[in-house]
Amino acid sequence: MSAGSTDVVAQLRAAGCVFAEDEARLLTTAATETGVDLADLVAQRVSGTPLEYLLGWTEFHGLRVAVAPDVFVPRQRTAFLVDEAADLARTLPTEHPVVVDMCCGSGALGLALATTLAAEGRRIDLAAADVEPAAVECARRNLTPIGAAVYQGDLFDPLPRQLCGRIDILLANTPYVPSEMIAHMPPEARDYEPRSALDGGSDGLDIFRRVVDAARTWLAPGGHLLVEASETQVPHAITVLTEHGLTGRMAESDELYATVVIGTKPAAR
The missing domain is CATH 3.40.50.150 (Vaccinia Virus protein VP39)
Structure with missing residues (x-):
């Protein structure tokens, strides 16, 4: 794990994210795929923004389902x-x-x-x-x-x-x-x-x-x-x-x- 990844995990864990390693991996991938600054995504997640809104999708019933802000995230x-x-x-x-x-x-x-x-x-x-x-x-x-x-x-x-x-x-x-x-x-x-x-x-x-x-x-x-x-x-x-x-x-x-x-x-x- 790189120093940058370790730092992201530490920030997420400090914010109370139970699955900090998984979230760090997903946010890093999202930043790479979308061109959005990783630090910005992490800051939003730390502030409480749902992970699914930052990724733009959630996994449900084995599918990747698009989600967006102000939309109910399927449980x-x-x-x-x-x-x-x-x-x-x-x-x-x-x-x-x-x-x-x-x-x-x-x-x-x-x-x-x-x-x-x-x-x-x-x-x-x-x-x-x-x-x-x-x-x-x-x-x-x-x-x-x-x-x-x-x-x-x-x-x-x-x-x-x-x-x-x-x-x-x-x-x-x-x-x-x-x-x-x-x-x-x-x-x-x-x-x-x-x-x-x-x-x-x-x-x-x-x-x-x-x-x-x-x-x-x-x-x-x-x-x-x-x-x-x-x-x-x-x-x-x-x-x-x-x-x-x-x-x-x-x-x-x-x-x-x-x-x-x-x-x-x-x-x-």
Whole structure:
């Protein structure tokens, strides 16, 4: 390790970066590839800027996904939601399932699901939507190359009406942190990511309720809604799904510390 690299590691470690050696390597590579001064990248990282914003990407579900400032950084635990969605997609009778990635952020979930199924020779018709302009721009960078449209607006509002009643898989990584808990989140999330991507209202389920309220109309018969939640929110979430005519269940991953709530619309008779 060179003296310069050692100095970068020392600065990052002093700033509290747990994986200082890995971050130093990534920042050094980013500086070389982009021409940005390494000292400037290190200074921004030391000040608290998320590593993913400085690199311009994050690894998610085995993919390099573009991210940018003011865009929610996909969490590794959410890979479990993608895996659950892939399992459900494999059971659908339709040849090309219609999938919507709602509250899409960078579009990582839709991209990962499409890539996973494409590796098996399966194709999906994918669309995505987010209310934040920065997220929409970033999602288009990730999803336009695979032919997916990305819409800007509040929840279902910007989606083409022809999707109504035809969505087979609805990925909705809604914000689910209770408002009063935002202040206790790590600074990288609390101070840099858009609050709209974090704040789920008093109990963390405000946006979830809005999604569920419209989901039965937008889902195809037998279609599935998948939402990440905390374990304590599951009973309330299942109740909301039931009240709206969806069959609810929970899936958990101990390995990823992930909890997903799944609501299924009754199949057509």
